[in-house]
Amino acid sequence: MKVVYTAPNKSHHYIYALGLLKAxxxxxxxxxxSRFSPRAKQAELAPKIRRADILQTIYIACLKFKLPDFLSRKIAYLAKIEQDLACKKYVKDCDIFLFYNGSGLSSCAYAKKNGVITIVEAVNSHISFQEDILKTEYEKLGLVWKPSYQKEKERRIKEYQEADFILMPSEFVRSSFIQMGxxxxxxxxxxxxxxxxxxxxHQVVKDNTKFTVLFVGSISVRKGLRYLINAFNDLKHPNKQLVIVGPTNHDTGIADLSLSSDIVFRGVLKGNDLEDAYHNADVFCLPSIEEGLALVLGEAIASGLPIIATTNTGASDIISDGCEGFIVPICDDKAILSKMQLLADNEELLTSMKQAAKFKSKDLPGWDVTTSNLVNTLTTIFNEKKNSR
Known part of the structure; x- marks a missing residue:
């Protein structure tokens, strides 16, 4: 079995590629x-990797130098076409073509003509599903909604339809595709x-007199931070603190809110500083409106923190509602407040959920398990097709 895999960035994609290589x-x-990034070097992948990164490098430069949005979006779209065209010379000689959504439409059609199994990787919910959610939120907040670059959206939807399978990271993403038919x-x-x-x-001395809620993620409309802030403002506790860790987006969704002194913005944290933020907290809250599967949830569980997260974070693939935390609806500050107040008032429940989180962390899959699952899934699909001939 031979697999061609393509993706526009590093993220988990290098990990997947290494897993496929080791198998x-x-x-x-x-x-x-971009080959110019110091993080691009990967000796093990060198014999198998092919770069299609010219336009993606230009796209990253557009973001860095804050060039007009219409230009960067156009280049991002063209960068995926560059990757797509680069794949075409290889797919006719493979058995499975696995491609990031947006990066494989032409090669997918060519692969299918040659009897190759095609799989599109969707890291977020269906593009139309997520746009409907976010458009509603932007309009509710009186912010200017910028839809996806139309040609790229159309391309992504065609790939969903044309590919034999769609690979996804969470039940939330899966349910969005089922809802779309x-x-x-x-x-x-x-x-x-x-x-x-x-x-x-590294030792951390926690202030046990303080009830600390932690958020880690970008300060953006998509992350739903305003609902956590509203809930926190109404939380009744004599010594409370909300710690917000992450970069600030252009549209934060919180510009109209009053921010008290017990809400602390820490910016981007890494290493021991980030670890300290987790270990100094009592509860982790992720109120996102849409994301595929939030890796910060795993960091929180590994730190022994009960989680309050929305249905649209992939939390149901990590925790059991009511055991290691709570899963709440999106855009619902009252639901967040209810669970936060419960944990603030009930020390016994808070302690038991912390213990459950620590216990759960032992069962969290590492990337070796994920890549093994990927290899096994691809092998099963390949064998089923071979046996059906």
């Missing part, structure tokens, strides 16, 4: 991740792996 099934890995048999769910903090001698 001896990676034929080519066509990457759009896709057959369950076409949908392949493989949750991401999770990195745990490295063991170290």
């Amino acid at each position: 001896n099934i990676l034929y080519r890995f066509v990457s759009g991740f 896709f057959a369950k048999e076409k949908l392949l769910k493989i949750p991401y792996g999770f990195n745990k903090f490295q063991a170290s001698n």
